[in-house]
Each structure stands twice: as C-alpha cells, then as structure tokens.
Amino acid sequence: xxxxxxxxxxxxxxxxxxxxxxxxxxxxxxxxxxxxxxxxxxxxxxxxxxxxxxxxxxxxxxxxxxxxxxxxxxxxxxxxxxxxxxxxxxxxxxxxxxxxxxxxxxxxxxxxxxxxxxxxxxxxxxxxxxxxxxxxxxxxxxxxxxxxxxxxxxxxxxxxxxxxxxxxxxxxxxxxxxxxxxxxxxxxxxxxxxxxxxxxxxxxxxxxxxxxxxxxxxxxxxxxxxxxxxxxxxxxxxxxxxxxxxxxxxxxxxxxxxxxxxxxxxxxxxxxxxxxxxxxxxxxxxxxxxxxxxxxxxxxxxxxxxxxxxxxx
Amino acid sequence: xxxxxxxxxxxxxxxxxxxxxxxxxxxxxxxxxxxxxxxxxxxxxxxxxxxxxxxxxxxxxxxxxxxxxxxxxxxxxxxxxxxxxxxxxxxxxxxxxxxxxxxxxxxxxxxxxxxxxxxxxxxxxxxxxxxxxxxxxxxxxxxxxxxxxxxxxxxxxxxxxxxxxxxxxxxxxxxxxxxxxxxxxxxxxxxxxxxxxxxxxxxxxxxxxxxxxxxxxxxxxxxxxxxxxxxxxxxxxxxxxxxxxxxxxxxxxxxxxxxxxxxxxxxxxxxxxxxxxxxxxxxxxxxxxxxxxxxxxxxxxxxxxxxxxxxxxxxxxxxxxxxxxxxxxxxxxxxxxxxxxxxxxxxxxxxxxxxxxxxxxxxxxxxxxxxxxxxxxxxxxxxxxxxxxxxxxxxxxxxxxxxxxxxxxxxxxxxxxxxxxxxxxxxxxxxxxxxxxxxxxxxxxxxxxxxxxxxxxxxxxxxxxxxxxxxxxxxxxxxxxxxxxxxxxxxxxxxxxxxxxxxxxxxxxxxxxxxxxxxxxxxxxxxxxxxxxxxxxxxxxxxxxxxxxxxxxxxxxxxxxxxxxxxxxxxxxxxxxxxxxxxxxxxxxxxxxxxxxxxxxxxxxxxxxx
Numbered sequence: 015x016x017x018x019x020x021x022x023x024x025x026x027x028x029x030x031x032x033x034x035x036x037x038x039x040x041x042x043x044x045x046x047x048x049x050x051x052x053x054x055x056x057x058x059x060x061x062x063x064x065x066x067x068x069x070x071x072x073x074x075x076x077x078x079x080x081x082x083x084x085x086x087x088x089x090x091x092x093x094x095x096x097x098x099x100x101x102x103x104x105x106x107x108x109x110x111x112x113x114x115x116x117x118x119x120x121x122x123x124x125x126x127x128x129x130x131x132x133x134x135x136x137x138x139x140x141x142x143x144x145x146x147x148x149x150x151x152x153x154x155x156x157x158x159x160x161x162x163x164x165x166x167x168x169x170x171x172x173x174x175x176x177x178x179x180x181x182x183x184x185x186x187x188x189x190x191x192x193x194x195x196x197x198x199x200x201x202x203x204x205x206x207x208x209x210x211x212x213x214x215x216x217x218x219x220x221x222x223x224x225x226x227x228x229x230x231x232x233x234x235x236x237x238x239x240x241x242x243x244x245x246x247x248x249x250x251x252x253x254x255x256x257x258x259x260x261x262x263x264x265x266x267x268x269x270x271x272x273x274x275x276x277x278x279x280x281x282x283x284x285x286x287x288x289x290x291x292x293x294x295x296x297x298x299x300x301x302x303x304x305x306x307x308x309x310x311x312x313x314x315x316x317x318x319x320x321x322x323x324x325x326x327x
Numbered sequence: 328x329x330x331x332x333x334x335x336x337x338x339x340x341x342x343x344x345x346x347x348x349x350x351x352x353x354x355x356x357x358x359x360x361x362x363x364x365x366x367x368x369x370x371x372x373x374x375x376x377x378x379x380x381x382x383x384x385x386x387x388x389x390x391x392x393x394x395x396x397x398x399x400x401x402x403x404x405x406x407x408x409x410x411x412x413x414x415x416x417x418x419x420x421x422x423x424x425x426x427x428x429x430x431x432x433x434x435x436x437x438x439x440x441x442x443x444x445x446x447x448x449x450x451x452x453x454x455x456x457x458x459x460x461x462x463x464x465x466x467x468x469x470x471x472x473x474x475x476x477x478x479x480x481x482x483x484x485x486x487x488x489x490x491x492x493x494x495x496x497x498x499x500x501x502x503x504x505x506x507x508x509x510x511x512x513x514x515x516x517x518x519x520x521x522x523x524x525x526x527x528x529x530x531x532x533x534x535x536x537x538x539x540x541x542x543x544x545x546x547x548x549x550x551x552x553x554x555x556x557x558x559x560x561x562x563x564x565x566x567x568x569x570x571x572x573x574x575x576x577x578x579x580x581x582x583x584x585x586x587x588x589x590x591x592x593x594x595x596x597x598x599x600x601x602x603x604x605x606x607x608x609x610x611x612x613x614x615x616x617x618x619x620x621x622x623x624x625x626x627x628x629x630x631x632x633x634x635x636x637x638x639x640x641x642x643x644x645x646x647x648x649x650x651x652x653x654x655x656x657x658x659x660x661x662x663x664x665x666x667x668x669x670x671x672x673x674x675x676x677x678x679x680x681x682x683x684x685x686x687x688x689x690x691x692x693x694x695x696x697x698x699x700x701x702x703x704x705x706x707x708x709x710x711x712x713x714x715x716x717x718x719x720x721x722x723x724x725x726x727x728x729x730x731x732x733x734x735x736x737x738x739x740x741x742x743x744x745x746x747x748x749x750x751x752x753x754x755x756x757x758x759x760x761x762x763x764x765x766x767x768x769x770x771x772x773x774x775x776x777x778x779x780x781x782x783x784x785x786x787x788x789x790x791x792x793x794x795x796x797x798x799x800x801x802x803x804x805x806x807x808x809x810x811x812x813x814x815x816x817x818x819x820x821x822x823x824x825x826x827x828x829x830x831x832x833x834x835x836x837x838x839x840x841x842x843x844x845x846x847x848x849x850x851x852x853x854x855x856x857x858x859x860x861x862x863x864x865x866x867x868x869x870x871x872x873x874x875x876x877x878x879x880x881x882x883x884x885x886x887x888x889x890x891x892x893x894x895x896x897x898x899x900x901x902x903x904x905x906x907x908x909x910x911x912x913x914x915x916x917x918x919x920x921x922x923x924x925x926x927x928x929x930x931x932x933x934x935x936x937x
Binding site for chain 2: 029032033037040041150151153154155156158159162163165166170223224225227228229230231232233234235236238243246247258261262264265266268269272273283284286287288289290291292295296298299302303306310320321322323
C-alpha cells in the first residue's frame, strides 16, 4: 500500500516538474520587451533597460531558468512583475476561495449525480428519458451561460442573493454560504450532467451482472441489492469521472469568479494573463498541477478502497 | 466545466458504409440540429450581405436602443447594431471551432492510426503523452498561452486542439487495434496490399463514424471555450465575437438585461445543436449497427415451431417417496418485444419436484431449461415474465405472488446455485460478507453467530482453510472454491428447494465430480428437493431420481430416471443418448487419460443401456 502511494506520488512529482519546465521555456521563449510592457510607452530606454536587468531578463535563458529553479525548490516562485508581490503569497491567499467553490461543487455534483444516475438506471422508462435529456443539455450549455442566467434570475430578478461579492468563512458562515451558493450551483450543473450519465451507465452495467441475480436469490431486498452492492460496484467508474470533473471545475471557477466578482485564483489568472505577468502565470500553472496530482492520488486511494482488485496491484 | 473532455461511451460502430447524412435526415433531433448549424454557417459566410449595418459603426445616439426599427435586435452599449455584430461574430466562433477540430483530428487520428495499427512502442509513448495532456487543465493552459501569444483566437484554439487531441487518439487507437486482427484485414495483407492501402481502405472506414461523432462534440466545446475566452476579455477586441458581446451585455445587466439574450442564445443553441447532432448520429449508427435487441439465451429455440405433441410420461414406480414440493403446471415464459409482441421461450411446461428428490431438467442449450429455473425464482431478466400457468410451492402460486412474498421465500425456502461461479460473486465484497448478509437478514441472527455459521458452512462444503476464504475477495479464490462458496450460500438458510443451474458446467472435470457428490450429500442432509438443470446425461444418471427432457421450450419426455434411461421413447431423447454413444469411441483416447471423465461416461453409458 505504502509503495503504491509512493509510486503514484513520485509519478505526480515528475508530472509537475515536466509541466513546470515546459511552461517556463514556452513562456520565456516568446520574449518581447518585458520592461517596456511593465513601464509603459512613456518610460525612457534607460529605465526600461534597468528594469530588464533588475528582473534578470538580460541573462541567458538557461541561467534565468537555473535562478528560477533554485528558488522554486526552496518554495520561492519569484515575485509578480507588476505588483511586486511574492507569487507564492498571491496564490496561497486566493487558493482557499477557489477551493471552497470547487470542492463545494464537487460535493454537490457527487450527491445529485448519484441520486439522479441511480434513479434513472433503476426506474427506467420516462424517468430515465427525462434524466438523459437533461444531462445532455447540461453538458452542452457552457457554464458561464448558466452562471449569467442564475445571476439574472436569483440575484437581480428575485433578489434572493447578492449578485456579486464574497464573504470569507471566517468572517461569517452565513454570509459565506450565501455568497457561494449561486457560484457553486453554476459550476455544478455541467459536472452533474456528465457524472449523472456516467453513474447511470455504470449502474446499468452492474445491474446486468450475474451476481445481482444470485444476491436476489439469497432473499436480499431489492433496496439492499441496489444501494449496497450495485452502487458500490458502480462507484469506481463514477469516481474516475468525478476526478476529471474536479480538474475541469478549476477551469470553470475562473469564469464563475469573474462573473460573481469573487477574489479567487480566477481573478489572479485573468489579470496575470492579460498583463503577461509570467512569474505569476507560471506559479498558477504549477499550483493547479499540484492540485491535480493531489486529487488524482486521493482518487487512486479511494479506488483501491472501492475495488479490492486494484488494492493488490 | 466547459473544458471537460467528451469521454462518454463511444459506440463500437462496425458498419462500414453507412450513408451518414441520409440516416441523420430521418432523425428529427438530428434534422433540427443540422438546420440550425447550416443557418449559422450561412450567417457567417453571408454576413456582409445580410448585415444591415457595419458591425463596428457606433452611434452615440443609439446606445442601448431597444429592438425594432433600424436595429432589429437593438443596439449595444456603444450604439452598434446587435444583429450585424452577431452575424459577423459567428465567423470568429466557427473559425475557432474549425481550427480546434482540424488540429485535434489531424494529431489524434494520425497518432491513433499509428498506435493502433503498428502498436507497441509508439502506443505506449503516445498513451503516456495523451494521459499527460489530459491531466492538464485546459483553461489554465489557454490562459498561459494567451499571456504569451496575446489575443490570437486562432492560436489559442489551435492549442486547444492539441489539448483535446487525446480524445481522438483514444477513440481511433481503440477502433484500429480492434480491427487490426480482423480476418478481412489479414486477407488484405496476404493479398499483398500495402499498409497505407489497408489503412485507407479498411481501417479508415471503421474510424470514420466515431470520429465524426467526436468531432461534433469537440466543436461544441471549442465554441464554448472560445466564447469563454472572449467573455473574459482575453480575445481580440477589434472584431465582434459572441463572447465579447456577452461581456458587453453583462456590463449593462441592470439597465438592459435583454441584451444578454442574443449572444447567449447564439452560443447556447449552437453548443446544444452540436451535442444533439453527435447524439443523433450515435443513435442512428447504433440502430443500424446490427439487429437492435440482443437475443437472450433461449429465444432462438422458441423460433422453432414445434407441433403440439403429447408429452411422453413414464409410469411412476409403486411407493414413490415424498409429497410434492413444487408443482409446475402449464408454465409459459415470454419476453416482451419492442414492437409489442411477446416471444415465448417456455411453453406449457408441467412437472413436479418432490421433497428429498433430485429432479433433472435436461436439454440442449436454448431449450428453455434456465428460463424455467429463473421463472420459479421469479428472477427472469428484464423484459421476461411468466405469461401463463402456475407454480405451486407450499400452498402459494409463485407465478402470481407479490414481490415481497418472493423476497421472503428466496434464500429461506427456495435457493439457487448458478452456472458460472466466478461471475456470481460480488467482486467488491468479501466472501464472508456475502455469506453472512443473507444469514443475518433472513434468520435475524447477530454478526458473531452469522460468522460462526458461515465458517461452519465453508467447512461443510469442503473449503480447506475456512477463515482465509471467509476473509478473501472473490478474485482471490479458484472457480471450484467459488462454486463451493455459492453452494454454501444457497443452503445457508436451510431451504426446502434448491435450484441448481448447470452447477458443474464451468468447472474442471475433477472438481465436477466432487461438487456433484457435495450436492448429493447436502440433499440428504437438508432433505431438500433439488431441481438440477443440466445438459449432461452423465450428471442425470449419477444424481437424479426423476428427469424431464426439454426441447425448444417444451417438455417432451418425463419420468423416473431409471425408466427413462432404460426405455427412451421420444425421438429427441433417443437422439440425446445416441449422441453420447456415437461420440464415445471418437473421444476414446482423450477419455482414457482422465479417470473422472471415464467414470462419468461409463455411468452414462451404463445407465443408457443397462
């Protein structure tokens, strides 16, 4: 078990390093006069050159990389070119907000998708058709349209929620809940739709297995067969999709944070991107890759718990 | 959310030459989706002709003008005509989507063809790269690209094509490696066709349909992504785009909420149309991919119409023991068909099982034996049901009993041993859990007592190390052990009737004899009636007191085993015996090497012609 975890962890570290190196060179290879971009058109050539020197941009690319890498292994990802804030601070201070959205949406997705998927697979008939149609539409409509629709209806028309803004959990639990309800809902619709389809399919696959008949022949009530045995067997494939969705939700959060004016990683990302703040962009890519590695590891462990065959492998 | 890859089930479509478009036209959803997409393409191509205004001309007087008059859909916050901008903006979305699809298809399909056709080293590298790319977050990568490339929509969408190429790669590689070993591909190779000719002629036809379905899905995602980037303000502000228009409208959400409708509708409907188009294609291809409803075991037999003939009944010997435990009369089982008709797989079957006896139900595959067994348990597959007759068991008619009554009877009174041991244990739970769960539910005993009983049962059925097997998962034990576990589970609640559906067919010959011995002993020990479904005359001779011969859903001959074996009267029964005898000499040397088989065959032969 421990060896399994260590091996997956090592593979994850390799992944992050590969991504970090590739991103570093891709971002820096594009070049351009960065000092000029930061200081603007009015700055004199000398100050621009001084700025470039200050940022180490006059050095050869490899030595820039060496400098960045020696910092990175010590947990220092440099400072933002525009705000001067350390990259690690800029990211960590925003991570909690984004994670509360993404984790919230994942939980909502897991609960609702399992309910709908099981219902559709077990009942069949028109229930199944309605769930299937809804989930096709749910996957098709982009999340930011859902978000805009929710703002329009629940915040502006009905006035149930504030259309924008964020209250942190430590300030007010109720305020936090009210602030993340619509964003989480907007994020969840698409992933609920995808995961529901997967749960439904996995349930149908499991229901077709021979052992279902044998369990029924032992006198187990139908609810026990479906919710304990069939669902447990369907949980593995569903979990894989949920993990893919978690990664996609991080991307979705960028849109949703913009629409609801929530100060998370998304705002940092959009700002850094449009300015070309390379250290910050690089830091974001690394942060998201780390998240992905952690999520995949957790999912692997859960899969081992769900499926005894994986455990020994 | 918008960046989720379409990794849903892609159909294994094998029909080579499907007139895709013609099939699609017959599907109503497909037609609507197609019409919308054609309209969007036309709007993009003809935008300069259709647009009433220049999309960039702003008029300060007409800021947020309501729909109507000179502005059919109104004017935006800069006083520009919304309709004209929508028409021109469709160009950005379509070129973006086309770029993504072309890049993804070119990369994914070619890599998939190479990996699937030549396999091995390339495949392992390509699969690693594919899973690496798929673990990236598409939106974050696109933002990073944007920070380098600037607001280049084509560049961003090309990168997105690379990011989503693994979807193509996986579908194509799987389809190609599936077809690579088909006989017609081998034949083409033997005939001297070059690899490239084979790929072009045979492999691409297999890949075409799933690739088109995938392309529709990816185009939808690409449109959502490009609109999303424009909405974030990361696109080129110089040209109208649906996402940019949405962004502008979002800014005036309080003053003119209607402005949001037009770009939202354009984006949303186009994405939905593409997904529905893909679904419609898949539906049509699945429908044409073969005879739609898969035939279940037993159905083919019913197609053979057998003239109604009297059942050959052998006389009961005087002083037959035991009362009737199960009395089946005129049982018929049918499956509902999509067209509303019912296919009958078991018709007018009558026989009885007495307490303490083993009743053999013998016949070839598809004769309806298993269907009969399942109908007694009322565990027919979906669509199957009892369409006539009665199943009397302990004063109740199982054919009309409620589900609750059946649940109470199953396990406690009627038990079942399946044919295939390995697929009949839930892989996610330990053997111990699967044994104790029915014990606790049916007998209402505690966990400790249930464990004790389960261990005793495992010992009783001859499991060498009961505690180890108790803690094991099904994949950790052998088929013979699994069948013993299933028999232990079946008798665990002391049933009156045991239904064993070919309990030895899937086992090694040496294990078969042991399992039969076990069943014989348990029958005596628990004083159960046993209905033994089999196709093996040797098993019948060895174990059964009485036997019914089934053919094509009907019973043709029934009676005490001794009498029926001594004097088989129905031609089909005689044919069964002849088959055993004729096969005998031909298999001679094989049988000699294995003592158990010899013993079985000998019994059968002796029984047949004493």
